[in-house]
Amino acid sequence: MAAALVLQQALAPRLRTGDAEITVVEPQPYLTYHPLLAEVAAGSIDPRHVVVPLRKVLPHCRVLTARITRIDHAGRTAQVDTAPRGAAAEPAELAYDHLILTPGSVSRTDPVPGLADHGLGFGSVGEAVALRNHVLEQLDLASSTRDPELRQAALTFLFVGAGYAGVGALAELEDMARYAVRGYHNLTADDLRWVLVEATDRILPQESADLAAHTLAELRERSIDVHLGTTLESAADRVMALSDGSRFAARTLVWTAGVRPAPLLRDTDLPLDPTGRVRCLPTLQVRGPGGTPLAGAWAAGDCAAVPDPAADGALCAPNAQHALAQARLLAENLLADLDHGALAAYRPERIHCSTSLGLGRAVAHTRRGRLTGRRAWWLHRARHLRRLPSLDRRVRVFTDWLLGGLFSREVVSLGTVEHPRAEFESGFLERP
Structure with missing residues (x-):
């Protein structure tokens, strides 16, 4: 969706004169700004304020709220399913001249017993709100x-x-829960147990080693139990079994262990790499036979396997910074x-990342090095x-932050919003 926004802005003059038309096909009628989902889960930001209606920000584009089920690039057509999920309908065929693939990625799950039954994802606004309600419940x-x-x-x-x-997500929710227990007569912050499991030997793998080490030290200082080089072996019956031998009961299991390319890519005739991403040239054209560009096919973001010249032939990591730049x-x-000009190769600049660790706390990477604490939080x-x-x-997000600084946190669970018909349906069950 980031590509669609940028393309609309770049092609706006041609769109207004009718020289080009962009059709955006997306199952959801809005764009989600994922980096702020942790603050949505903590209640610092209203969920509506991290989503942007596509028709509002893409006024010169044709927006279809639908799912693409098949792409035949050889025939320059795509099959589009406009029916709601669970409903049957005959897919429509959409013809195109240029295909721009930016479907992003989905959560990568492993066949862990009990994960499908008890796990919670963290990749959408709905999941962020559900996680907040679940923790408070x-x-x-x-x-x-x-x-x-x-x-x-x-x-x-x-x-x-x-x-x-x-x-x-863990740091924001831990900070929120620590505040929330003040309202309970029989709970304290010391009663809470937070566990973080990572399969590799470090956290924040895309960050510098010193900043990752600082973040790890801060998490452990907050009594968060971090297990490195460890995997979840089972979650059956809500009993968490880790590969290091640890076993404990937990009613909250949040799965954020990486992403995989969108399943849509498997239903195309485009070349894919072993991870399932579309093979791309540095110009972001799809790589055809013999390393030549595949005419009319482009890809960017998490779904694109783009060479990273700064990483000795490795591919760009699937993250928001690369997606926006691409x-x-x-x-x-x-x-x-379109103008028969020369194309430029993707050469990413140094990516300066940051993450919030709760109110007033964060870690950030800058051109001058690392930044921590409140200054990193402001940055x-x-x-x-x-x-x-x-x-x-x-403006809306800034207002949320401003009001959050003036008033106390909102720590009310709205779990009934997830099942709005439950109370109404119970009235029929109670009839004699």
């Missing part, structure tokens, strides 16, 4: 139950995957290709405020 359960084993399981929170998403270059190269917020794709959303 566990505090209510622990406060009201008389079963000590159930109480301990409700107060144990396991996160699998220590990338930016996992570390940010989208800008793709727009420029597409315009150049983190400033970066993402600038990157939000809509002025309207920037």
Whole structure:
């Protein structure tokens, strides 16, 4: 979707004169700004303020709220399913001249027993809101139950995957829960147990070693139990079994252990690499037979296997920073290709990342080195405020942060929102 936004801006003059038409096909009618999902889960930002309606920010594009089920690039056609999920309908055929693939990625799951039954994802606004409600509901359960084993399981929170998403979500929710327990007469922050499991030997693998080490030290200082070089072996019956021999009961299991390319790519005739991403040239054109460009096919973001010249032939990591930079270059190269001009190769600049660790705490990488604490937190917020794709959303998010600084946290669970018909349906079950 980032590519669509950039392309619309770059092609706006041609779109207004009718020389080009962009059709955007997306199952959801909005763009989600994923880096702020952790703050949505913590209640620092209203969920509506990290999504942008596509029709509003793409006024010159034709937006279809639908799913692509098949792409036949040889015939320059795509099959589009406009029916709601679960409904049957005959797919429509959409013809095109240029194909631009930016479907992103989905959570990478492993065949861990119990994961499908008890795991929670963290890749959408809905999942962020559901996780917030779930954590607050566990505090209510622990406060009201008389079963000590159930109480301990409700107060144990396991996160699998220590990338930016996992570390940010855990730190924000731990900070929120630490504040929330002040309202319970029989709970304290020391009763909470937070566990982070990472299969590799370090957290934040895309960050510098010194900043990752600092983040690890801060998490452990907050009594967060971090297991490195460890995997989740089983979650059956809500009993978490780790590869290092640890076993404990937990009612919260959050899975943020990496991503995989969107399943849509398997239903195309485009060349894929072993990981399932589309093979691309440095110009972001799809790589055809013999290393030549595949005419009319482009890709960017998490779905694209783009060579990274700064990494000795390795491919660019699937993250938001590369996706945004590639989208800008793709727009420029597409315009150049339409004008029969020369195309530029993707040469990423140094990516300066950051992540929030709760109110007033963050870690950030800058041109001068690492930054931690409150200064990093301000920098983190400033970066993402600038990157939000809509002025309207920037103002709304800034207002959320401003109000959050003036008033106390909102720690109310709205779990009933996830099942709005439950109470209505119960009225039929209670009839004599």
